[in-house]
Every structure is written in structure tokens, then in C-alpha cells.
Amino acid sequence: MTYFNKNMPSGVFKWRGANKWLLMLLLISSNQLIAKDINLATAINLMLKENPSLKIFELRKRSLDGAQYTAGLNPEIEMGLEAENFLGSNPYTAFDQSELTVSVSSVIELGGKKDARKNFASTKYGLLDAQRKINSLDLISELTDSFIDALATQERIKLAEESVRLSEDIYESVKRKAKAGAISDVEVKRSFASLKQAQLTLKGEQSKLERQSVNLSLYWSEKQPQFSHLSGELFDFGVVKEIGQLHQNLEKSILIQALTMNQRLAESTLAVVQAESKADVNWSLGVRRIEESNDAALTAGFSIPLFKRKRNKGDLMEVEAEIDSSRAEQQIALLELYGQVNEFYSLRQAAIEKFNVLENEIIPALTHALELTKEAYLDGRYGYLEYSAARADLIQSKKSLIDTAQSILNYGVQLERITAEPIYNDTAQTQGGDS
Structure with missing residues (x-):
């Protein structure tokens, strides 16, 4: 389709900004008709x-x-803190006889x-x-x-x-x-x-x-x-x-x-x-501080639930x-x-x-x-x-x-x-x- 001709009289069609927008509108309208x-x-x-x-x-x-x-x-790993033998009656009125245990535990x-x-x-x-x-x-x-x-x-x-x-x-x-x-x-x-x-x-x-x-x-x-x-x-x-x-x-x-x-x-x-x-194994491992003797010791433990299959x-x-x-x-x-x-x-x-x-x-x-x-x-x-x-x-x-x-x-x-x-x-x- 021919939109303009260079041999046309100048008053008939000029390729300017306004006409560019007109051409775009014509193309859009054509697409809408197709759609x-x-x-x-x-x-x-x-x-x-x-x-x-x-x-x-x-x-x-x-x-x-x-x-x-x-x-x-x-399984997640848990950290625990346990204190024993403190704030009681003599000789446990303070922390001199206390035992502190820091441990980690998890499940296998x-x-x-x-x-x-x-x-x-x-x-x-x-x-x-x-x-x-x-x-x-x-x-x-x-x-x-x-x-x-x-x-x-x-x-x-x-x-x-x-x-x-x-x-x-x-x-x-x-x-x-x-x-x-x-x-x-x-x-x-x-x-x-x-x-x-x-x-x-x-x-x-x-x-x-x-x-x-x-x-x-x-x-x-x-x-x-x-x-x-x-x-x-x-x-x-x-x-x-x-x-x-x-x-x-x-x-x-x-x-x-x-x-x-x-x-x-x-x-x-x-x-x-x-x-x-199948029963899992619960385990724990820690360090115990004994204030009375100023000593430390390791602690360890494990447990297994019983009769798991039956339950x-x-x-x-x-x-x-x-x-x-x-x-x-x-x-x-x-x-x-x-x-x-x-x-x-x-x-x-x-x-x-x-x-x-x-x-x-x-x-x-x-x-x-x-x-x-x-x-x-x-x-x-x-x-x-x-x-x-x-x-x-x-x-x-x-x-x-x-x-x-x-x-x-x-x-x-x-x-x-x-x-x-x-x-x-x-x-x-x-x-x-x-x-």
C-alpha cells in the first residue's frame, strides 16, 4: 500500500510528525481489525x-x-545448660557446691x-x-x-x-x-x-x-x-x-x-x-564444671525409645x-x-x-x-x-x-x-x- 507519492502536490500529503502519528494509528487500526x-x-x-x-x-x-x-x-542440634546444687539449704546456699553442665544433643x-x-x-x-x-x-x-x-x-x-x-x-x-x-x-x-x-x-x-x-x-x-x-x-x-x-x-x-x-x-x-x-538414637555430649573441687569432666549419654514398631x-x-x-x-x-x-x-x-x-x-x-x-x-x-x-x-x-x-x-x-x-x-x- 502506498501512503504518499513524492510527485503529489505539496498540499496533498506531507511527511511530517503529525502524519507519522496518523500512519501509526492506521497500522494499529489495521491490526485491531485483523484481531x-x-x-x-x-x-x-x-x-x-x-x-x-x-x-x-x-x-x-x-x-x-x-x-x-x-x-x-x-535432625537439629540442641544446646543445653544445666545447673545443680545451688540456692538451697546449707551447704548449698550459694554456688560454692554447684555443678554446671553445658551440653549439645541431637538424634541419629x-x-x-x-x-x-x-x-x-x-x-x-x-x-x-x-x-x-x-x-x-x-x-x-x-x-x-x-x-x-x-x-x-x-x-x-x-x-x-x-x-x-x-x-x-x-x-x-x-x-x-x-x-x-x-x-x-x-x-x-x-x-x-x-x-x-x-x-x-x-x-x-x-x-x-x-x-x-x-x-x-x-x-x-x-x-x-x-x-x-x-x-x-x-x-x-x-x-x-x-x-x-x-x-x-x-x-x-x-x-x-x-x-x-x-x-x-x-x-x-x-x-x-x-x-x-525404626527407633532413633538420642545422644548428648557435654562438659560439667564442679565448683567445690574446681574440676571439670565430660558427660555423655544416649537413649532409645522402646516398642516403637508396636506403637x-x-x-x-x-x-x-x-x-x-x-x-x-x-x-x-x-x-x-x-x-x-x-x-x-x-x-x-x-x-x-x-x-x-x-x-x-x-x-x-x-x-x-x-x-x-x-x-x-x-x-x-x-x-x-x-x-x-x-x-x-x-x-x-x-x-x-x-x-x-x-x-x-x-x-x-x-x-x-x-x-x-x-x-x-x-x-x-x-x-x-x-x-
């Missing part, structure tokens, strides 16, 4: 960067960093307690990562469903505009016949009411899209949408993998991985409890039960996922069959029927009710086509949420669904 369309991939990227619920996991990771640091610390951990604690903290990182992935996957699924719903509303707006045009056509035809005295004013009023109803439907769909756009932008923390149009193909469904392939992916599902991490966390807890069952038996039983429970939960969850995959896969296939019948048989037949009914109405062979019913049937079938396409895509989103992997074959993408 008015948004596709699903852009929406997901914005959400992953800006959604506050995902930032919580970074804070939780920082908390785990602190727990990991603490788990790697050795046995049974690999430190390693068990560190392993427990490390396992929490894996669980946190699995939870973050599940949260991200749920948000992506919710955003995708919302995007599909808004995309369907865009198509319904187009259909509502078509309905308004058809209603206007019928209204004009009715008015012409009424003016010629061929029909009564009752049909004019009916066609006028039908037109107004179509216009109300259009306004309702437009208002719905505005609400959906706001809800979409909230996913990436924008209170007002910076886009005006959604870019996407509502009627392009792709080809889904065979159901056997989807079943194979279930054991790798992030949902199962999270349950596996719960089991590993319980196993790490068991290792900590088992390590705690931890209840904790061991509790954690072992948690491990068995985690294994059972994995098996139950896997069966539930199999059932969900079967259900959504079957619903999607049935919806695709319905879509194909609507698109290839019902809508073409109703379109032809509307044309024939219009001709018959203008010739006086059909009345207004037949003409209006033919229009309504066609519009309703096209609306059903949009609703069915929306359901097909929503079922695909649920399948991807369950398997946590792409469900579509990279090759063999067909327009209008599975073949």
Missing part, C-alpha cells in the same frame, strides 16, 4: 497464559519446594527416614503435575464446548436472517394478493406477525452471542471481548479413531495417571511410616488400607471411563447419521417443497397456512442440522477429555463427518 476474528487455538493459548486458576499450581509448586527443602534437613536417624521424607515430597510433585494437567484439560474442554456453542449461535444467526428474508418474501406476496382482492386481511396480519416473530428470534440469537462472547473472553481474564467473530467450521467433524484405539488410550489417560500418583503417594507415606517404626502398627494398617483403596479406585475409574467412551462414541455416531439424513435428504426435499408451495400459493392452489408451514418446516430442519452438528462436536470434546489424547485420525478428514 477481530478469533479461532479456537488462539482462545486456548490465551486461556493457558492468563487464566488465574492455572497460576495457582505455580504457587503450590513453590510450597512443595519448601517442603522438599525441609525434608532434606538433618535410623531406617532411612531422611530418604523416605524426600521421596514423599518428590512424589507430591508428580501428583501436583497430574492435577495441573487435569485442571488444564477440564478448562480446555469447557472452553472448547463454549466456543462450539458460540459458533453454533453464529450459524443460528445466519439461519434467523434467512428466516427473516423468507418471512419478508411471504409477507410481500400476501400483501400483493390482498391488494388484488384475492385473500382477506387476516392472512396479511398473520404473515406480519410471523415476520415480527422471525425478527425477534434474530435479535434473541444476536443477544445470546454477545453473552457467549463475554463468557469466552473471561476464560483469559478479559471482561470485554476484543473479538467480534469466531473463526471455525461447525460442519467439519473429522474422522474419529476406531473405538478399540480409544479404549487402548484409556490406561494412559491423565485421570488414571492421577489415581496412579495417589497410589504412589500412599506408598511413599507407607515408606515414611515404616522408617518411623506405629496402627499407622501402618491405615496406610496399607489407603494403598489397597487407591488400587480399587483405579479399577473402578477405568471401568467408568470405558463406559463413558462407549456412550459418547455411540451418541456421536447416531448424531452423524442424523446429520447426514438432514443434510442430504430432508433439507433438499423441504427446500424443493417450499418452492413448489410458493408457486402453488401464487397460483391460488394453496392457502397461506400451507405456504407458512413449508417455510417453518425448512427453517426448523436447518436449525436441527445446526443443533446436531453442535452435539457431534461436543461429543468429540468429551471423548478427548476422557482419553486426554487427540481422537481424530490425521489422515482422512471428511467434510460433514465420518464416512
Whole structure:
């Protein structure tokens, strides 16, 4: 694009400061126009960067960093001061007979307690990562469903505009016949009411899209949408993998991985409890000052708690039960996922069959029927009710086509949420669904 020409008259365009700002504004405006369309991939990227619920996991990771640091610390060393034989009755009224002991003490951990604690903290990182992935996957699924719903509303707006045009056509035809005295004013009023109803439907769909756009932008923390149009193909469904392939992916599902991490966390807890069952050695070492003889001597001691394993038996039983429970939960969850995959896969296939019948048989037949009914109405062979019913049937079938396409895509989103992997074959993408 050429913004100026050196051969232009001097009064037409001069390259000066004010015009530089004008050019910048034009470029900015151009970029804003480009940004008015948004596709699903852009929406997901914005959400992953800006959604506050995902930032919580970074804070939780920082908390785990602190727990990991603490788990790697050795037992603390304590310093003690002990005084004996002072401020009593004769001959202990002063400090002449006192004994002062300065000592240090600590614990020698046995049974690999430190390693068990560190392993427990490390396992929490894996669980946190699995939870973050599940949260991200749920948000992506919710955003995708919302995007599909808004995309369907865009198509319904187009259909509502078509309905308004058809209603206007019928209204004009009715008015012409009424003016010629061929029909009564009752049909004019009916066609006028039908037109107004179509216009109300259009306004309702437009208002719905505005609400959906706001809800979409909230996913990436924008209170007002910076886009005006959604870019996407509502009627392009792709080809889904065979159901056997989807079943194979279930054991790798992030949902199962999270349950596996719960089991590993319980196993790490068991290792900590088992390590705690090993008694530690408490030791102390000090120097004692004896004032009466003006002498000093070393002191040393150690102690071991008795029956430590017996006292931890209840904790061991509790954690072992948690491990068995985690294994059972994995098996139950896997069966539930199999059932969900079967259900959504079957619903999607049935919806695709319905879509194909609507698109290839019902809508073409109703379109032809509307044309024939219009001709018959203008010739006086059909009345207004037949003409209006033919229009309504066609519009309703096209609306059903949009609703069915929306359901097909929503079922695909649920399948991807369950398997946590792409469900579509990279090759063999067909327009209008599975073949």
C-alpha cells in the first residue's frame, strides 16, 4: 500500500510528525481489525497464559519446594545448660557446691527416614503435575464446548436472517394478493406477525452471542471481548479413531495417571511410616564444671525409645488400607471411563447419521417443497397456512442440522477429555463427518 507519492502536490500529503502519528494509528487500526476474528487455538493459548486458576499450581509448586527443602534437613542440634546444687539449704546456699553442665544433643536417624521424607515430597510433585494437567484439560474442554456453542449461535444467526428474508418474501406476496382482492386481511396480519416473530428470534440469537462472547473472553481474564467473530467450521467433524484405539488410550489417560500418583503417594507415606517404626538414637555430649573441687569432666549419654514398631502398627494398617483403596479406585475409574467412551462414541455416531439424513435428504426435499408451495400459493392452489408451514418446516430442519452438528462436536470434546489424547485420525478428514 502506498501512503504518499513524492510527485503529489505539496498540499496533498506531507511527511511530517503529525502524519507519522496518523500512519501509526492506521497500522494499529489495521491490526485491531485483523484481531477481530478469533479461532479456537488462539482462545486456548490465551486461556493457558492468563487464566488465574492455572497460576495457582505455580504457587503450590513453590510450597512443595519448601517442603522438599525441609525434608532434606538433618535432625537439629540442641544446646543445653544445666545447673545443680545451688540456692538451697546449707551447704548449698550459694554456688560454692554447684555443678554446671553445658551440653549439645541431637538424634541419629535410623531406617532411612531422611530418604523416605524426600521421596514423599518428590512424589507430591508428580501428583501436583497430574492435577495441573487435569485442571488444564477440564478448562480446555469447557472452553472448547463454549466456543462450539458460540459458533453454533453464529450459524443460528445466519439461519434467523434467512428466516427473516423468507418471512419478508411471504409477507410481500400476501400483501400483493390482498391488494388484488384475492385473500382477506387476516392472512396479511398473520404473515406480519410471523415476520415480527422471525425478527425477534434474530435479535434473541444476536443477544445470546454477545453473552457467549463475554463468557469466552473471561476464560483469559478479559471482561470485554476484543473479538467480534469466531473463526471455525461447525460442519467439519473429522474422522474419529476406531473405538478399540480409544479404549487402548484409556490406561494412559491423565485421570488414571492421577489415581496412579495417589497410589504412589500412599506408598511413599507407607515408606515414611515404616522408617518411623525404626527407633532413633538420642545422644548428648557435654562438659560439667564442679565448683567445690574446681574440676571439670565430660558427660555423655544416649537413649532409645522402646516398642516403637508396636506403637506405629496402627499407622501402618491405615496406610496399607489407603494403598489397597487407591488400587480399587483405579479399577473402578477405568471401568467408568470405558463406559463413558462407549456412550459418547455411540451418541456421536447416531448424531452423524442424523446429520447426514438432514443434510442430504430432508433439507433438499423441504427446500424443493417450499418452492413448489410458493408457486402453488401464487397460483391460488394453496392457502397461506400451507405456504407458512413449508417455510417453518425448512427453517426448523436447518436449525436441527445446526443443533446436531453442535452435539457431534461436543461429543468429540468429551471423548478427548476422557482419553486426554487427540481422537481424530490425521489422515482422512471428511467434510460433514465420518464416512
